[in-house]
Amino acid sequence: MTSDTPARRRARVFSRRRGAPSRARRRVGAAVRMLAALALAGGVYTAFTPGAFAEDNTQLSTAAQQGKQLFDNSCISCHGREAQGVQDRGPSLIGVGSASVEFQVGTGRMPMARQEAQAEEKTPQFTPDETKQIAQYVQELGGGPQVPAGSLTENLKENPEALARGGELFRVNCTSCHSFTGAGGALSSGKFAPALHDVTAEHIYAAMLSGPQNMPVFGDNQLSPDEKREIITYITQQLQQDKDPGGIFNLGGYGPATEGLAIFLVGITILVFTSLWIAGKS
Numbered sequence: 001m002t003s004d005t006p007a008r009r010r011a012r013v014f015s016r017r018r019g020a021p022s023r024a025r026r027r028v029g030a031a032v033r034m035l036a037a038l039a040l041a042g043g044v045y046t047a048f049t050p051g052a053f054a055e056d057n058t059q060l061s062t063a064a065q066q067g068k069q070l071f072d073n074s075c076i077s078c079h080g081r082e083a084q085g086v087q088d089r090g091p092s093l094i095g096v097g098s099a100s101v102e103f104q105v106g107t108g109r110m111p112m113a114r115q116e117a118q119a120e121e122k123t124p125q126f127t128p129d130e131t132k133q134i135a136q137y138v139q140e141l142g143g144g145p146q147v148p149a150g151s152l153t154e155n156l157k158e159n160p161e162a163l164a165r166g167g168e169l170f171r172v173n174c175t176s177c178h179s180f181t182g183a184g185g186a187l188s189s190g191k192f193a194p195a196l197h198d199v200t201a202e203h204i205y206a207a208m209l210s211g212p213q214n215m216p217v218f219g220d221n222q223l224s225p226d227e228k229r230e231i232i233t234y235i236t237q238q239l240q241q242d243k244d245p246g247g248i249f250n251l252g253g254y255g256p257a258t259e260g261l262a263i264f265l266v267g268i269t270i271l272v273f274t275s276l277w278i279a280g281k282s
């Protein structure tokens with residue numbers, strides 16, 4: 001500030017005098033905005049903090065309360081409190097419905113032991129009752145598709161038309177991944193569509209409703225509940241009964257050709273050893 005002329009000094013004093021009230025106003029404005037932001041953040045925080053409404057368990061049915069306890073012990077680490085999901089660990093379960101839980105827990109896929117491309121099928125860790133309780137809890141938290149109660153193949157088993165329709169629907173909708181015999185097959189990037197030979201009617205229904213992994217969701221608009229039942233009838237009454245493709249010893253379930261090969265190999269080995277033995281004698 002070498003050239004502080006009187007004119008400039010006057011100008012500065014003038015501007016300070018004029019600026020004073022506006023700066024105060026600005027300060028008040030900033031404070032108001034700050035308060036508003038704080039209030040907003042607080043509101044948003046309260047709205048999204050599970051605790052705000054979570055501890056109010058009174059709305060949960062008894063089964064769901066039991067399910068919540070199991071969930072809090074075994075699932076919370078990856079799916080979070082109130083099943084909101086945890087970044088990079090497990091997805092939100094809000095809206096997946098009891099069907100998805102019954103499928104994932106009932107087939108032993110969940111709880112997942114470690115992060116992998118595709119949750120492995122294991123011996124289920126929970127009894128069917130416990131599985132239903134966890135499913136009920138997730139259902140009451142966020143709603144979603146449910147497997148209908150009662151037998152899924154009643155009245156259809158003895159009905160050849162239902163069986164035929166089920167077969168047709170299966171061929172159109174399912175064979176591209178699970179193959180014509182239901183033996184399953186490999187998909188891209190280390191994933192696979194499993195065999196359908198041991199799966200229960202309820203889990204087939206739940207799989208269609210929830211579309212695990214690469215499997216599409218077959219909602220009730222794509223396949224009506226009756227069509228789902230027909231497909232299930234076809235899988236359980238036909239595919240699962242026919243899975244033995246023939247042959248007396250059922251070697252690897254691959255049919256008579258495998259057995260022919262096995263008998264041939266055993267025969268050759270016996271011949272070789274017999275000739276060696278004869279050669280050794282002479």
Ligand code: HEC
Nearest residue numbers: 074075078089090096100101104110111112113119210213
């Ligand atoms: C180690 C972490 C982990 C644990 C523990 C775990 N999960 Fe999961 N869960 C995952 C991951 C990751 C996925 C997505 C996997 C996939 O797509 O195959 C998933 C998917 C699911 C799904 C399918 C969601 C959908 O979109 O349909 C359900 C349901 C589920 N888990 C329920 C449970 C329940 C119930 C438990 C406790 C009994 C549990 N999980 C424990 C990691 C976990």
Ligand code: HEC
Nearest residue numbers: 107173174177192193194199203204207212213214215216
């Ligand atoms: C695009 C490929 C694809 C199609 C089409 C498909 N699925 Fe799947 N399916 C899968 C995959 C992948 C899995 C394994 C999911 C997992 O392990 O989480 C699976 C799993 C299943 C399971 C669980 C099997 C078990 O052992 O637990 C059933 C049941 C099933 N599918 C039935 C069906 C039916 C019925 C249809 C036709 C309406 C169908 N799928 C169509 C890919 C497919």
